[in-house]
Amino acid sequence: MKFKKGQIGVWILSLIILSTGCSASSKSNRYETATSETKSESQVADTAIEEAELSEGNPVIDTNMAYNRKMIKTGEMEIQTKEFKACVEALGKKIQSLEGYIQNSNVEGGNYYEEYQNMRSAYLEVRIPQKHFDSFLNSPQEYGSVTRTSTNSEDITNQYVDTEIRLKSLKTRHERLLSLLEQSGSLEELFEIEKELGEVTYELEKAEGTLQKYDQLVDMSTINIHIQEVQKVQEVKPVITFGDRLVKTFNRSVENVIDLAKNFILAVVACIPFLVVFVPFVAVIAFFTIRLNRHTKNKVLKKNKKEEVLPEKQEK
Template structure:
């Protein structure tokens, strides 16, 4: 029993030592002297955004060797052809080798309840910028944003942990062959099961990192509109301001009239009931007055 405990202590110390050595080997020199430029002080995130009217790329191509960067995007699209825009987006995703994780549609598609769709898609990392920038066929992009998360440290730590756990597993398997008693066998198997469990968790985390690195996530919201509202230029002269105010007043008046008509139709049954009650009360009052 003392022999087994001594051997286990030796291989655990050796495993920790080897993990430290692996860490020194795994980190390239470029990572130690590399400056992240626009990265935040914590080294965690870099955030960039681009509005639709601008023609430049939403995300410039920045070379970051030896770094593990997860890209996430967000897009808001307005369209007068809702069904066609959805079809074009689906086709584009398929052409780029991506896939749709979730998709939902809200609204009835009429004048007072236009439709809106939300989808979360995964695009191959090398096609991410092209998809974000090329939105002309989707409709009018009212906003775009990109988040970039640097997970290099987490990725390297997970790789080193896997190597260390694999070393522990292999040594426990050797000790298992040398176990002389049932007690020793039980203790070694218990420790081996714990190591295998931790190894599976670490490997799962690494696989998830690889998936997020290979396929970037983009959240897309598509809203149905019946006309595109272009922002008019700011009035310069006094006369321009008067003309613009005159146009806005007519638009507002038309909107108020529409709302009043809709409200009247909506409450017409209640208005009719109230009118009938008032007429009955008036007749009753007149009969009583005659008596």
Template sequence: MKKYFKYFTGLMVALMIFTACGSSKKASHVADSSTENKAEYSIADKGGTTSGIGPPLDTSTSNNIQLSNRKIIQNATVEIQTLEFDKSSNDLINKIKAIGGYVENSNVSGKRVDNDTNIQNRHANISARIPAKNFEAFLKDMESIGSVVNQNINSNDITSQYFDTEARLKSLTIQQERLLELLKKSGELKDILEIEKELERVRYEIETLTGTLKKWNNLIDYTTININLYEVQKYKKANPLSLKDKAYYAFVSSIENVIYLFKLIILFIISSIPYLVVLIPILFVIKYFYKNKNLKVKNLLKKDEKDN
């Protein structure tokens, strides 16, 4: 029994080593692929044109960007409870307009029936665009609309992409001007066709990059705020947890952790099956040769003893 346990232990250790090696190789492959993609992107950006017209792109501009010139796209999600739905929704729209913003989307669901015992609370979802300079002040002012129960802010810094795109657009503009000059000086039809083809490609890239910068400028200058306004009958106050509740949640959490551990073990066993299919026959072959070798050694020893 100890012998089989020893074999099983060795098998599991070898399996874990193979699994770890496979994971490290996969991670290394992903990292190498990412590096290659970045390199290809850099080469594609700096390549310019096959004809060699136009200066190479200066992508080092983003390294010299001042903190005050950072390009950041901000958006937020706010959940508000209100006892006066009509007043709060009207005040909200007025506040958005007052600071130079506008409502992009608005949806109201539910219906309030005052003369019936069945009262359905209403819910409004408003997507607003707010000038970036008033973003923080507007969020603070949301407390005057009702009870803010949740607020989530997300910021995306696109400074590097923005200035790299701007530098590329500048380079392409210079390249376009040089192509136009060559087109005026060129007399042969073959040269004219090649220049016009290259000019068409450059113009297409200029239009694409210009559109991208316009889109980014709009997202930077006007932040997006999604506001969920809920009608309630009364505000719910958060009560502190008692010792009994804390013990209950701690017990439930430990049970969930144990279940999660069992799931990991099951997943490990399932993922190990392909390795076991390969390793078990190999171990049997090794065991077979090892036994034969031991038998041969024993036979030789017995023969030597008989000869002596």
């Protein structure tokens, strides 16, 4: 009986040890699982950060709509470039490759009569098929440094549908008037029908022209492009530190001192012609003025001496 009790105690002790080991192993497995999940999440986060860093730059513009609407799209771009001619030519080739065209253009600068080189600028009003609107705005690296991009979409679906309904009604009315014109008997009725038929025809053509205009504006988007030539492109830093501000302030002060010295030298050089003309004139006037003053002074001295001599003679 004692052996059985000891055997039972051994079995109970072994069961406790086994349960403790299983719980410890399950805890360790959970810890390893949680650790692996944490590592995987951190790896995913690192990958997302790296992808975000790789995709930094100008945001991608998407103006497409998931449902069918009549939209008039317009946009504006401002570009700065050191290669003005190459930029304008690249834009022209890109527009032609997208089945677009330049509606208006204006190029300023590059005057051969100017002594120094002046920066050129250009303005282009471009018509691009709407299907290429986003791809054209999202390819700035081909032209230069894009400093500003803006888009605008005007929904004209309601106006378009109203015009279509009106056009359909006018066509029905036009057909009825034609049938009445064939059935008219008196001359007065004929004149009245022809007059109304002319008005309906005018309104019908006007509505058709409005729909054609809407179709052209919807199919071909308008983009206004401003191009400015620059001498250098300044790299933009993500964070401005105190050291950067200190260096920038010092450089600005040095530039101001240099500009002040240059302006002083220019002022002196500008005064030289006036000095050449007026200095001899002033010197002549000063010479005669001094001589006249001496002559007048000598006269006064001689007069005073005579006045002093006369009383002495009278006393003698």
